[in-house]
Amino acid sequence: MDQKHTDFSSRFGIDPAAAAAMGTDELRHHFHIDGLFQADRVSLTYTHYDRMIVGGAMPVGSVLPLETIKPTGTKAFLDRRELIAVNIGGAGAIEAGGHSYDLAARDMLYLGMGTQDVSFASADPAVPAKFYLLSAPAHQAHPNRLIRIGDAKRLDLGSKDTCNERSIFQFIHAEEPKTCQLVVGMTQLAPGSIWNTMPCHVHDRRMEAYLYFDLPETARVFHFMGEPDETRHLVMRNEEAVLSPGWSIHSGAGTSSYAFIWAMAGDNVDYTDVDPVAMDELR
Numbered sequence: 001m002d003q004k005h006t007d008f009s010s011r012f013g014i015d016p017a018a019a020a021a022m023g024t025d026e027l028r029h030h031f032h033i034d035g036l037f038q039a040d041r042v043s044l045t046y047t048h049y050d051r052m053i054v055g056g057a058m059p060v061g062s063v064l065p066l067e068t069i070k071p072t073g074t075k076a077f078l079d080r081r082e083l084i085a086v087n088i089g090g091a092g093a094i095e096a097g098g099h100s101y102d103l104a105a106r107d108m109l110y111l112g113m114g115t116q117d118v119s120f121a122s123a124d125p126a127v128p129a130k131f132y133l134l135s136a137p138a139h140q141a142h143p144n145r146l147i148r149i150g151d152a153k154r155l156d157l158g159s160k161d162t163c164n165e166r167s168i169f170q171f172i173h174a175e176e177p178k179t180c181q182l183v184v185g186m187t188q189l190a191p192g193s194i195w196n197t198m199p200c201h202v203h204d205r206r207m208e209a210y211l212y213f214d215l216p217e218t219a220r221v222f223h224f225m226g227e228p229d230e231t232r233h234l235v236m237r238n239e240e241a242v243l244s245p246g247w248s249i250h251s252g253a254g255t256s257s258y259a260f261i262w263a264m265a266g267d268n269v270d271y272t273d274v275d276p277v278a279m280d281e282l283r
Contacts, residue, residue, distance in 0.1 A: 206266020
């Protein structure tokens with residue numbers, strides 16, 4: 001398979017005992033993803049956590065095709081997969097299955113299994129689109145669907161007193177639209193709030209991936225992971241992603257407010273199906 005515009009790597013599954021013994025470099029090697037948005041490249045990470053693929057596409061001087069990669073084992077990328085693209089950059093467009101979809105910042109496009117001839121473009125090369133890509137195996141073809149940020153299901157949670165005032169935008173959830181595995185949304189923290197997903201939880205039935213963005217250049221998010229009684233952390237820059245296995249907590253605190261996109265794949269699509277972790281269980 002000749003990937004003219006695509007770079008990819010693979011990440012194998014890590015068990016909690018192995019992760020607990022890792023130092024910083026090892027943790028970053030297995031769970032941290034950077035370099036998602038490279039000019040005129042599609043960058044993909046194939047994970048062995050529910051076979052989720054996490055990636056980015058940033059078209060600047062050319063239109064970028066969604067090329068298949070060896071780990072999918074199929075002629076075309078979406079022959080046996082579904083895909084979600086969320087635009088976190090300038091205005092752009094996605095061609096898919098003979099249709100064109102215009103995406104402004106924070107709009108999302110769902111593409112069902114079997115969609116052919118997918119490509120990415122920017123409206124203005126000076127302000128390129130940045131398409132965050134998420135894909136999981138599919139067993140059924142669901143209709144393609146463009147969901148604008150204003151049409152997402154919104155939940156306002158938290159408070160200034162606990163430094164976690166935030167708005168959650170559920171693009172994909174149990175009711176609508178239908179997917180095979182993917183559940184995706186975005187969380188925006190209010191100015192002055194820094195904590196996400198605390199009190200924390202785990203969900204052994206599905207993995208999760210986070211993309212942190214809208215961070216100033218000098219700001220960082222400390223992403224917490226690991227089993228509740230054996231926590232670790234990774235320091236995240238703007239537009240970097242992290243993998244969260246089903247056994248791991250996934251929470252973070254930033255040096256400023258920020259946004260993140262969360263995506264899950266696994267046994268069900270029930271957003272509320274989690275196993276809460278009490279604060280006194282954390283170590």
